């Protein structure tokens with residue numbers, strides 16, 4: 001084991017890539033602090049002491065979904081109690097609220113809606129831009145983009161071009177879950193395959209959209225599935241360079257149908273974030289999404305290779321419907337405080353990581 005850490009320290013100092021076998025050995029190692037040290041060193045080479053966040057707002061336009069992923073507590077079937085679809089005016093109200101709170105980004109995703117036409121999504125983008133042309137809209141995962149292509153009969157590049165023309169700025173990283181098909185068959189059998197998620201994302205990058213990549217961990221997957229997932233993501237990033245951040249999402253078990261579901265422990269969360277930092281040498285940013293991690297682990301993760309805390313969020317549904325006990329919103333000052341108390345420099349960024357303000 002000691003040999004593992006000595007050789008990995010050398011690799012990281014030389015900016016070299018670690019292998020799948022080494023990543024797996026890290027997952028199997030009990031030495032959280034040694035893993036954290038490697039990750040912190042890898043992060044420091046890329047980002048120094050800077051930790052990024054943005055001021056944003058989530059708008060989940062609808063929770064109706066034709067899929068039934070067993071880890072999802074957010075989606076409802078048509079006609080089921082609790083199902084909703086926002087009207088364009090409601091979306092505009094939420095966007096206006098975001099602007100008033102100083103937001104630079106709207107993060108918008110929804111289920112795969114049984115009946116809404118593609119024109120709704122184009123109109124939604126236009127309606128948000130009408131509120132403020134300055135707002136960056138990060139919306140629609142690769143799963144939704146694939147669905148739009150299917151309901152319209154258009155190609156993915158056509159769908160991407162139309163969404164861009166209507167105001168889409170970039171794509172969030174959802175829908176990746178675990179890309180390996182054996183796990184997908186168990187947790188989200190109706191969802192597009194991992195291969196298709198990669199293909200749609202590659203086409204979106206080629207069409208000029210940046211995106212993120214997420215990994216849902218802590219359900220039925222093994223460590224080897226996490227490593228395979230990161231390998232597929234790393235390979236795609238080698239081809240396109242279109243990813244901005246990697247986001248390990250800690251599974252929240254309440255109201256889900258994952259057999260034997262338990263929450264993710266702090267050690268597993270920190271280890272997974274740290275290993276992703278070490279393994280994904282071609283990613284500049286690792287995002288600690290505080291909604292799923294909780295604020296305390298998200299802050300601690302800043303000493304374990306994480307350099308981005310996402311945003312102020314406001315009204316998050318996907319994690320909270322599944323029992324996340326983090327707050328609904330953290331104000332700009334709250335995020336800055338978390339970062340400062342971890343001994344780091346808080347930097348407000350826009351969605352594309354242009355620096356807006358450094359809180360020295």
Ligand code: V47
Pocket residue numbers: 071072073171172173174175176177212213214215216247249250251252253256289292310318319322
């Ligand atoms: O794809 C669903 C996950 C994702 C649960 O790109 C769950 O900046 C935990 O991708 N427990 C959507 N996770 C969220 C997402 C995201 C969030 C923040 C920022 C960005 C970004 C992307 O949430 C889904 C799925 O993987 N999810 N159910 C659950 N029970």
Ligand code: SF4
Pocket residue numbers: 065066067068069072073074075110111112143188191
């Ligand atoms: Fe639908 Fe997405 Fe939930 Fe799966 S994770 S059921 S695709 S909303």
